[in-house]
Structures are given as C-alpha cells and as structure tokens.
Amino acid sequence: GLPGDLFALSVASKLRVDRNSTARASSDFGRIVAAAPEAVLHPATPAEIAELVRFSASSPSPFPVAPRGQGHSARGQSLAPGGVVVDMRALASRRGRVNVSAGAAPYVDAGGEQLWADVLRATLEHGLAPRVWTDYLRITVAGTLSNAGIGGQAFRHGPQIANVLELDVITGTGDMVTCSRDKDSDLFFAVLGGLGQFGIITRARIGLMPAPKRVRWVRLAYSDVATFTKDQELLISKRASEAGFDYVEGQVQLNRTLTEGPKSTPFFSSSDIGRLAGLASKSVSGVIYVIEGTMYYNESTSTTMDQKLESILGQLSFEEGFVFTKDVRYVQFLDRVREEERVLRSIGMWDVPHPWLNLFVPRSRILDFDAGVFKGVFAGANPVGVILMYPMNTNMWDDCMMAVASDDDVFYAVGLLRSAAVIGDVERLEKENEAVLAFCHNEDIGCKQYLPYYTSQDGWQRHFGAKWSRVADLKAKYDPHRILSPGQRIFSSPASMVVVSM
Numbered sequence: 001g002l003p004g005d006l007f008a009l010s011v012a013s014k015l016r017v018d019r020n021s022t023a024r025a026s027s028d029f030g031r032i033v034a035a036a037p038e039a040v041l042h043p044a045t046p047a048e049i050a051e052l053v054r055f056s057a058s059s060p061s062p063f064p065v066a067p068r069g070q071g072h073s074a075r076g077q078s079l080a081p082g083g084v085v086v087d088m089r090a091l092a093s094r095r096g097r098v099n100v101s102a103g104a105a106p107y108v109d110a111g112g113e114q115l116w117a118d119v120l121r122a123t124l125e126h127g128l129a130p131r132v133w134t135d136y137l138r139i140t141v142a143g144t145l146s147n148a149g150i151g152g153q154a155f156r157h158g159p160q161i162a163n164v165l166e167l168d169v170i171t172g173t174g175d176m177v178t179c180s181r182d183k184d185s186d187l188f189f190a191v192l193g194g195l196g197q198f199g200i201i202t203r204a205r206i207g208l209m210p211a212p213k214r215v216r217w218v219r220l221a222y223s224d225v226a227t228f229t230k231d232q233e234l235l236i237s238k239r240a241s242e243a244g245f246d247y248v249e250g251q252v253q254l255n256r257t258l259t260e261g262p263k264s265t266p267f268f269s270s271s272d273i274g275r276l277a278g279l280a281s282k283s284v285s286g287v288i289y290v291i292e293g294t295m296y297y298n299e300s301t302s303t304t305m306d307q308k309l310e311s312i313l314g315q316l317s318f319e320e321g322f323v324f325t326k327d328v329r330y331v332q333f334l335d336r337v338r339e340e341e342r343v344l345r346s347i348g349m350w351d352v353p354h355p356w357l358n359l360f361v362p363r364s365r366i367l368d369f370d371a372g373v374f375k376g377v378f379a380g381a382n383p384v385g386v387i388l389m390y391p392m393n394t395n396m397w398d399d400c401m402m403a404v405a406s407d408d409d410v411f412y413a414v415g416l417l418r419s420a421a422v423i424g425d426v427e428r429l430e431k432e433n434e435a436v437l438a439f440c441h442n443e444d445i446g447c448k449q450y451l452p453y454y455t456s457q458d459g460w461q462r463h464f465g466a467k468w469s470r471v472a473d474l475k476a477k478y479d480p481h482r483i484l485s486p487g488q489r490i491f492s493s494p495a496s497m498v499v500v501s502m
C-alpha cells in the first residue's frame with residue numbers, strides 16, 4: 001500500500017482509490033497486460049503533480065508514479081502497479097492550456113495532456129498547424145513526444161520531437177523545470193523520446209506552419225516491392241521547393257486481407273478493393289503495396305497543384321491504371337483514422353487486444369525484410385488490421401534526443417498493426433511477432449523497435465546502443481528513485497503485471 005501520510009498532503013483530495021478509478025487505469029489500448037495502481041491522481045494543476053512526485057521521492061519507500069495520457073500504449077507502458085497513475089487528461093478541462101502565438105515564427109504552447117485533435121482545432125483558428133502528425137489524433141501531445149511521433153510528414157520535417165522548442169517538465173524529484181536546447185538541454189533532449197523516464201511533460205512549445213485548406217489524397221498500387229520502395233525513396237528525397245508530395249506513407253496488402261477483409265474502406269470503394277484483390281491474386285506472392293501521398297493546396301494554388309501532381313505521377317512506376325484519388329479538407333485528411341475508429345467500434349473491433357509491433361528497418365535490408373516477413377512469416381497468415389511501411393530520412397532525427405532511429409541514411413517504419421479478432425488470436429499473433437523478431441535477429445537486419453518493448457535490461461541496452469550510458473546517467477540524475485513510468489520496464493520490472501486474455 002501507499003504510505004499513510006500521503007493522505008495528509010493537500011493533494012490527497014485529488015487522489016481516488018475506489019475500484020472504479022483504479023480499474024480504469026489498469027489496462028491500455030493493447031489489452032495485453034493489466035495491473036491496478038493503488039490510487040489515481042486527478043490533478044487540477046501541474047503543481048499538484050509535482051507535490052505527489054516530491055512526496056514519493058522523499059519517502060523512505062518511494063512508490064511508482066506513471067503519467068497516463070490517453071492510455072493508448074500497447075504493453076502497459078502507462079501503468080503503475082503498487083503506485084499512483086496520474087490521469088493527465090484531468091488537466092485538459094482547465095482553460096488556457098492551449099495558446100497560439102501567431103508571430104513571424106509561430107508556435108503553440110500545449111499542455112502535455114492535450115489531444116492532437118484539440119491542438120489542431122486551436123491552431124487552425126489562426127490559420128496555422130503543426131508540421132508533423134501521427135496518423136491518429138486522439139492521443140496526447142506528451143504521450144507521443146515520449147516516443148517520437150511519426151507520420152507521413154516526418155520525412156521532410158523530422159518526427160514530432162524534432163519540432164519542439166521548449167518544455168515544462170516535472171522531474172522524478174518533483175522539480176518543475178522549463179527546458180530547451182539552450183536551457184537545461186540535457187533534460188530537454190532526454191525527455192524527447194525518453195519514454196517517460198526522466199520527467200513528466202506538462203507543456204510543450206511546438207513550431208507551426210501556415211495550414212493549407214485542402215488536400216489531394218492519392219493512393220498508387222504496386223505488385224513489385226523493389227519498384228514500390230524505389231518510388232517511395234524518390235518521393236522522400238524531394239525538397240519542399242520541388243514538385244513532390246507533402247506526405248508519404250505506404251501499406252502492405254496481403255491477398256487474404258483483400259479477399260476476406262472488409263469489402264470497402266473509408267478510402268477504397270468495393271470495386272477498388274475488387275481490383276486490388278485481382279492485382280494481388282496475379283502476383284506470385286499474393287502481396288501488393290500501396291503508396292499513399294498527399295499534396296496540400298489552397299483555392300488559389302489548385303491549378304499549379306494539378307500540374308505538379310501530373311509531373312510527380314509521371315515520374316513514378318505504379319501499376320498502370322492503379323491510381324486512386326480523393327480530394328478532402330485538410331482536417332478531414334488529418335483526422336482520417338477517426339472514421340476508421342467509428343467503423344471498427346460499430347463492429348466491436350476497436351476494444352480488442354492489439355499485439356502491435358513497430359520496427360524501424362534500414363533501407364539497405366528492406367527487401368530482405370520483405371522477403372522474410374511478408375512472404376515468409378506471414379505467408380498464409382490472415383492478419384486483421386493494417387500493415388504500414390514507409391521510409392524516412394535519418395538526417396531529420398536529432399541524435400541528441402533519446403528516440404532511437406537507424407544508422408542507415410534512410411529507414412522504413414514498418415507497423416504490424418494487427419488486432420486479435422477472436423479468442424486464441426493473441427497467442428498466434430504474438431508467436432508471429434516473435435518469429436519476425438527472431439528472423440531480424442538471425443539475419444542481422446539491424447532493425448530497432450519503435451514504441452519499444454523489452455522484458456530484460458539486456459534488450460534495452462541493445463536497443464539504446466551507444467545512448468545507453470546516457471540513459472542510465474540521466475535517470476540517476478533526474479529520477480534517482482526510479483519512480484517514473486515503471487510500465488516501460490527499463491529500470492524496474494513490475495512483478496504484478498499480469499497477462500490478460502480476452
């Protein structure tokens with residue numbers, strides 16, 4: 001249990017210990033592990049969080065404290081068995097937690113607990129928007145900055161962490177620090193991609209750009225992986241001043257997903273799916289690839305946009321006739337997964353286990369990875385969900401930050417975002433994930449996990465590589481009692497986490 005004198009603090013009135021509150025904070029989007037905290041803090045101010053952390057850090061038996069954003073992790077990263085989960089979203093109801101500065105170098109100050117969807121709404125009121133987006137916007141600013149925050153704009157602007165100018169952080173000793181590249185920079189760099197290990201982010205200042213009004217949204221199908229990756233790499237080599245896409249992602253489609261999966265999606269009509277399935281059945285492996293690109297524009301630039309698009313398409317080698325186009329509002333594009341969420345919720349497929357595996361694969365080994373995984377481990381598999389695959393430029397990642405990228409100049413984000421549809425699926429999907437990791441290890445693919453998860457400190461040391469000693473030193477400096485975000489299992493392995501089954 002928690003020390004009794006905790007309940008004598010002024011912040012104690014914000015602690016909830018009832019089963020309803022602790023149960024809500026005991027699992028996450030992954031639905032794979034579960035563990036209840038002793039209490040949940042619903043803070044009204046960052047100072048209350050600092051008071052709680054200070055109390056734990058100075059107690060003879062410090063207890064774990066885990067900030068929880070939207071709890072959209074997959075492996076219990078926001079849990080605090082035996083300790084206190086801080087429900088960061090409680091801060092969101094306070095006024096003034098998102099402020100836009102629309103000067104010559106515009107930025108937004110956003111509470112760490114804010115959803116990206118709410119940041120977007122506030123910045124658009126000034127005709128501005130952050131440059132880089134995750135695919136899904138119902139996750140918190142600090143939750144993604146603790147990882148990196150990647151998406152189809154990252155090839156040009158770096159991950160979300162590369163667009164942060166300043167942070168307010170509560171360290172593991174309960175100190176409230178404002179840090180940036182120029183002030184307490186070791187803390188600033190540690191927290192960005194720092195998996196919640198060095199401090200709790202309560203505010204992030206993020207650079208903005210003028211927001212476009214509309215988006216031309218294009219998908220192009222390929223049956224040959226080498227042509228697909230060559231075209232993706234051409235697209236991410238383009239500068240903003242050249243004719244190119246503003247966003248580049250890609251998907252891998254297995255034949256059985258096309259024939260047995262949904263008959264239509266928010267993007268593809270049923271006849272589109274039929275044509276794609278036809279393409280997949282003609283390819284020897286049954287695997288096809290889809291580049292997803294967008295061009296931003298406003299009414300006044302629509303003619304030049306059409307010309308630029310034509311010029312780009314002329315440089316690419318997709319299967320003839322396999323170009324699919326949509327034209328939508330900018331917000332509609334950014335918030336596109338919302339629509340998929342609605343569909344999945346309506347068929348009971350949102351609140352299911354998500355044994356997701358995300359990898360960064362170096363460009364030099366992506367074709368080996370494709371052969372070994374999509375045409376090897378996954379041959380005959382029927383994954384329910386999405387497989388993402390798109391390249392990013394390594395030079396847009398700042399190596400001072402804790403997030404781990406790849407050594408190659410270009411690397412691919414590969415997201416195996418599969419859902420367990422029926423009982424027994426979790427075990428099968430987990431076995432396939434293990435087979436993917438074993439293949440990468442045995443073939444020395446040199447991949448890194450994104451949203452990483454390891455069960456041993458050895459795994460973490462290999463993951464951070466040359467950064468490991470910095471991770472250990474900064475942990476000793478900023479969270480010496482190792483109380484923050486224990487669910488990452490880097491410095492402690494919470495014994496009470498249990499594997500849940502559906």
Ligand SMILES: Cc1cc2nc3c(=O)[nH]c(=O)nc-3n(C[C@H](O)[C@H](O)[C@H](O)COP(=O)(O)OP(=O)(O)OC[C@H]3O[C@@H](n4cnc5c(N)ncnc54)[C@H](O)[C@@H]3O)c2cc1C
Pocket residue numbers: 028029066067068069070071072073074077078079088112113133134135136139140141142143144146147148149150151195196197199200201202451485487488
């Ligand atoms: C449908 C879906 C789509 C996704 N798409 C993308 C994508 O396109 N790109 C991408 O990069 N990621 C993506 N993600 C992953 C997502 O970025 C991470 O899971 C992220 O952690 C979720 O944010 P959250 O607020 O739910 O964090 P939580 O799960 O609540 O927390 C994550 C970790 O951060 C810590 N943390 C939370 N708040 C703070 C804080 N204020 N300060 C310090 N540490 C904190 C927690 O303790 C925990 O360890 C997606 C996830 C889902 C479910």
